[in-house]
Amino acid sequence: MAAARLSHRMGRLLEKAPALGPWTRVYSTSPAFAEVLRLPQKQLTKVVYPLRELGQHLAADSGPGLIEQRLFDPSLEDIGRAESIFEATARNRIEYLSSAVRLDHAPSLQQPEVCFIGRSNVGKSSLIKALFSLAPDVEVRISKKPGHTKKMNFFKVGKHFTLVDMPGYGYRAPEDFVDMVETYLKERNNLKRTFLLVDSVVGITKLDNIAIEMCEEFALPYVMILTKIDKSSKGYLLKQVLQIQKFVNTQTQGCFPQLFPISAVTNSGVHLLKCFIADITGSLK
Numbered sequence: 001m002a003a004a005r006l007s008h009r010m011g012r013l014l015e016k017a018p019a020l021g022p023w024t025r026v027y028s029t030s031p032a033f034a035e036v037l038r039l040p041q042k043q044l045t046k047v048v049y050p051l052r053e054l055g056q057h058l059a060a061d062s063g064p065g066l067i068e069q070r071l072f073d074p075s076l077e078d079i080g081r082a083e084s085i086f087e088a089t090a091r092n093r094i095e096y097l098s099s100a101v102r103l104d105h106a107p108s109l110q111q112p113e114v115c116f117i118g119r120s121n122v123g124k125s126s127l128i129k130a131l132f133s134l135a136p137d138v139e140v141r142i143s144k145k146p147g148h149t150k151k152m153n154f155f156k157v158g159k160h161f162t163l164v165d166m167p168g169y170g171y172r173a174p175e176d177f178v179d180m181v182e183t184y185l186k187e188r189n190n191l192k193r194t195f196l197l198v199d200s201v202v203g204i205t206k207l208d209n210i211a212i213e214m215c216e217e218f219a220l221p222y223v224m225i226l227t228k229i230d231k232s233s234k235g236y237l238l239k240q241v242l243q244i245q246k247f248v249n250t251q252t253q254g255c256f257p258q259l260f261p262i263s264a265v266t267n268s269g270v271h272l273l274k275c276f277i278a279d280i281t282g283s284l285k
């Protein structure tokens, strides 16, 4: 089965989490996540496991299991541990490295890399800013105007991995976008995973389809992130998620079959995504 092949390709995945219970043991984590852990269980589920929360609202007859593909389902303890990888300290320096408009200007690095692509204005820079909330000195520029990020911006996360904020495709995309991004995706040796951001309000557009086709053509392992989930009602979001999940299940080969819904405003899904990035880059040892 395609899903089984893909999950195999994904490499080491964390163990299934036990059913959520009261947070009785004390784990070492960031103060911000410790605060999340003190939330009432319903709210905690919404912030940490948005897909699970949505799944609870699925009527039994409306496609059972469709968004239940929880291949990556870490425990709160694992998520808490991953927080420290994204926390800037003297020993774990998180910093902006450089920008590039061409692959041969990109920093030459051995450590694993992950990149974020998507339409202009979909929320790439905002998500990276949210991932770096425990590294407040790192400046990630966001803007209401689409087409803000013009270069590939490289950020170093300690000795663990680098993260790349890409310019958006579509409206006001840089002229050299195709050369820049296609070449990077095709030839970057240390690229471990591509995160393709789709606006959960809008769904998959024609432009997103072109990006999806590009990922498929280059046989990249990629993961779909659904942004701005704070903007919709639960019913609308559920409809969108089901539609996109169906698309992933039926129209893609290289896309990880689990969606990652997030909000850079409420932080929902961001902790889980941090844990996923830490896991696929081999940072959770």
Ligand SMILES: Nc1nc2c(ncn2[C@@H]2O[C@H](COP(=O)(O)OP(=O)(O)OP(=O)(O)O)[C@@H](O)[C@H]2O)c(=O)[nH]1
Pocket (backbone or CB within 6 Å): 118, 119, 120, 121, 122, 123, 124, 125, 126, 127, 141, 142, 143, 144, 145, 146, 147, 148, 149, 150, 166, 167, 168, 169, 227, 228, 229, 230, 231, 262, 263, 264, 265, 266
């Ligand atoms: N409500 C809401 N707004 C968001 C979210 N993420 C981003 N935005 C808004 O969307 C707009 C675009 O955000 P950016 O992060 O700059 O988007 P981008 O994908 O980096 O855009 P380009 O650099 O132009 O490609 C800004 O006005 C953000 O405040 C979110 O999760 N929720």
Ligand SMILES: [Mg+2]
Pocket (backbone or CB within 6 Å): 124, 125, 126, 141, 142, 148, 149, 165, 166, 167, 168
């Ligand atoms: Mg940007």
